[in-house]
Amino acid sequence: MEELSKLLTAEQGKPLAESRGEIGYGNSYIEWFSEEARRINGEIVAGTTRTKEMMFIRQPIGVVGMITPWNFPNAMITRKVAAAVAAGCTCVVKPAEDTPLSALALGLLAEQAGFPKGVMNVVTSRRHTPEIGKLLCESPKVAGISFTGSTQVGKILYRQGSSTVKRMGLELGGNAAFIVFESANLDTAVQGLMASKFRNCGQTCVSTNRVLVQESVVDQFLEKLKVAMDKLVLGDGFADGVTQGPIINKAQFDKVSRMVEDARKGGAELVMGGEPHPAGGLFYKPTILTQVTEDMSLFKEEIFGPVVSVKTFKTEEEALSIANNTRVGLVSYFYIVTYLYFL
Known part of the structure; x- marks a missing residue:
């Protein structure tokens, strides 16, 4: 083994x-x-x-x-x-x-x-x-x-x-939505996002692709997410403590880089990352983009890289409409607190 x-x-x-x-x-x-x-x-x-x-x-x-x-x-x-x-x-x-x-x-x-x-x-x-x-x-x-x-x-x-x-x-490929409602436990949601987004450097068919956060909690969510992402360690997969390896090849590396640059040119706001890692080679910095729109390539296509694209929503109906606006599926995630009352 x-x-x-x-x-x-x-x-x-x-x-x-x-x-x-x-x-x-x-x-x-x-x-x-x-x-x-x-x-x-x-x-x-x-x-x-x-x-x-x-x-x-x-x-x-x-x-x-x-x-x-x-x-x-x-x-x-x-x-x-x-x-x-x-x-x-x-x-x-x-x-x-x-x-x-x-x-x-x-x-x-x-x-x-x-x-x-x-x-x-x-x-x-x-x-x-x-x-x-x-x-x-x-x-x-x-x-x-x-x-x-x-x-x-x-x-x-x-x-x-x-x-x-x-x-x-x-x-085949997916375009997983990750929906966070204002009633959710944000620490649990961040933990789930880290697991679903950064496994294998974001290169899985069930990786989170579109992060939808209710408007009222987006700032809190992003602060907690940045803290978690700062703990990621990029490097040689054989080294102790490394949690992120490289992107698989040059073509995929260029695709991720291009998606990020296109999103920024289209008005997305860079919160962190957004460029190759100083380690060189095929390492790319874990990235957060906000103000993402549905017409951007990283929102319509699989990113297959360590990039989190965030879009806000106001109502449940709006979140479902955005999440369902895709021709592929495979998996989705959502975080919401529910209460059961026994009479």
Whole structure:
């Protein structure tokens, strides 16, 4: 486990503590689906009416092409492969070009564990990623595609898979709203935002993307948030105390920088950060922007970086309208105090 954690940090950049956590829950997928394989015959459950029952059977479909992301290069593979193998499928895994080593390590471990040759196959490439994805989608020998990644790439794969009416399992991008009402416990809300925004340097599909704070408490919220963000430590993921690693590559670094600059030119107010970190390389300062508008790119698209964009609202109706003004979803968060009265 420790060797896999170190390998993950070396190629992806996240702090070693986060890598250990990923390896741990990545292994839990293998444990779960290996136990589920004991119950592969199916099950019968109650139907929607008393006169009906539903029978579920699980049968292999054949070869499954799996295209996995760079932000969780271990867990996204174990989640996909473990389920497919438990059902009797064979797999062709195409890991992200930035993080092939974790995939190769898992392939080696599968071989050492006794997987027959050809059950789990790993194909790595930096120059020919689009061609490999197209081949997996269009080949009649591949029965299904499982992809985790951007919405843009997901649409391409969906079109390519239509030629063979491929079974598609897609987990695409999000645009998570984080809503804080004036009745919320602001300390708890800040704690939740730090967890949902800065895990893996903000590079997760469930990362907070749009922070909506009720007008009456926005100043208090921002003060508490700045204190929490000041405690973030950027640096080498192997160093003790580091909580933030780098952005994955130059293209993503430039995208984050461009989004921040475009927002500032459009009238957003910079509260903190907003520039590359003195550590150099692909490190970017944790950033807060306020006065953000809905037409700004960082409000419409996934940021995938350590940038908090804040917009205020007055009423619940306004908050819901802003939160729902997106073509993608995946997850949202809200903080509000509720009271239960028992009569």
